[in-house]
Amino acid sequence: MSRSSTIVRGIAVMATSAALAGCATGGSRPSSTAAGPPTYEEAQAAAEKAAQAARERSRGMTFEQFEAATYKEPFPGGKYIVNGDTPIVDSKHLREFFEKQVQQEPAPVAGSLIVNQVGGLDTIWNSTEKYTLTYCVSTEFGPHHDQVVTDIAAATQAWEQVADVRYTHVEAQDASCTASNQNVVFDVRPVDVGGQYLARAFFPNEPRSTRNVLIDKTSFELNPGDKLQLTGILRHELGHTIGFRHEHTRPESGTCFEDNNWRPLTDYDPFSVMHYPQCNGTQTGDLVITSSDATGASSLYGAPGGGGGGGGGAPCTGCTLYSG
Numbered sequence: 001m002s003r004s005s006t007i008v009r010g011i012a013v014m015a016t017s018a019a020l021a022g023c024a025t026g027g028s029r030p031s032s033t034a035a036g037p038p039t040y041e042e043a044q045a046a047a048e049k050a051a052q053a054a055r056e057r058s059r060g061m062t063f064e065q066f067e068a069a070t071y072k073e074p075f076p077g078g079k080y081i082v083n084g085d086t087p088i089v090d091s092k093h094l095r096e097f098f099e100k101q102v103q104q105e106p107a108p109v110a111g112s113l114i115v116n117q118v119g120g121l122d123t124i125w126n127s128t129e130k131y132t133l134t135y136c137v138s139t140e141f142g143p144h145h146d147q148v149v150t151d152i153a154a155a156t157q158a159w160e161q162v163a164d165v166r167y168t169h170v171e172a173q174d175a176s177c178t179a180s181n182q183n184v185v186f187d188v189r190p191v192d193v194g195g196q197y198l199a200r201a202f203f204p205n206e207p208r209s210t211r212n213v214l215i216d217k218t219s220f221e222l223n224p225g226d227k228l229q230l231t232g233i234l235r236h237e238l239g240h241t242i243g244f245r246h247e248h249t250r251p252e253s254g255t256c257f258e259d260n261n262w263r264p265l266t267d268y269d270p271f272s273v274m275h276y277p278q279c280n281g282t283q284t285g286d287l288v289i290t291s292s293d294a295t296g297a298s299s300l301y302g303a304p305g306g307g308g309g310g311g312g313g314a315p316c317t318g319c320t321l322y323s324g
């Protein structure tokens, strides 16, 4: 991890999956001292101070400096990563992000679950698409393939139990599970990004080529005793795949603000599966879906099993911020 990438991840306002990894190891949390862990107020003050300092540093940057300092996945088709685990497809869209979200730093709006918006429209699956969320799990996971299949199945079931959505693993595509495989909605593949993030996903408005759930090899190095495990990581990432943003971008978190391109579905929930623990979140174990998350998800897609409500939104067209 370079110093410059640390700065940018500060612009993402400390909301990084790498920080999630750090959280699992204790590395990115406000440091504990011999006198004991910091109080909530101390941690909040430290986080706000660090975030503000990062914003001030970034404000003096040119776009070229910002781009050079932003982590980019080191493989063909690799994306820029902002806000911890949010991919931006190319330099043009990164410039948009820089101009709208870094230089201008929009003020937080008052607002547990929040849905991503582009151009003021929710980016969610429509009433047909939400039942056909097919995916493959690359055989390139090798000895970890079975674990990923099991853990992602558990994560998809967790969302299916709270909202009227349906994921399907298409095993027949596992051996050809690439970003260009048109037989599935998204692919799940291994990457080696050196712990820059544990995993990253996509939003529903994105084109097939960028609808990937990528899992870094460091996700397989978590100790069984760590609080965060792959299943919880995937519950969080799959939340993005049905349109949910980081809960900690809401002003109530007091830190980790990202942008205002979302609308609230529930009251602020510091326990939310979409809330990074190190951003003043309050989940103390593996990331799980809360009752507030369940309420938000069902308000958007309907209750599980076709309980009506929600699900009528069309995927946005002409999206520019995250899509290619």
Ligand SMILES: [Zn+2]
Pocket (backbone or CB within 6 Å): 084, 085, 086, 236, 237, 240, 246
């Ligand atoms: Zn995330």
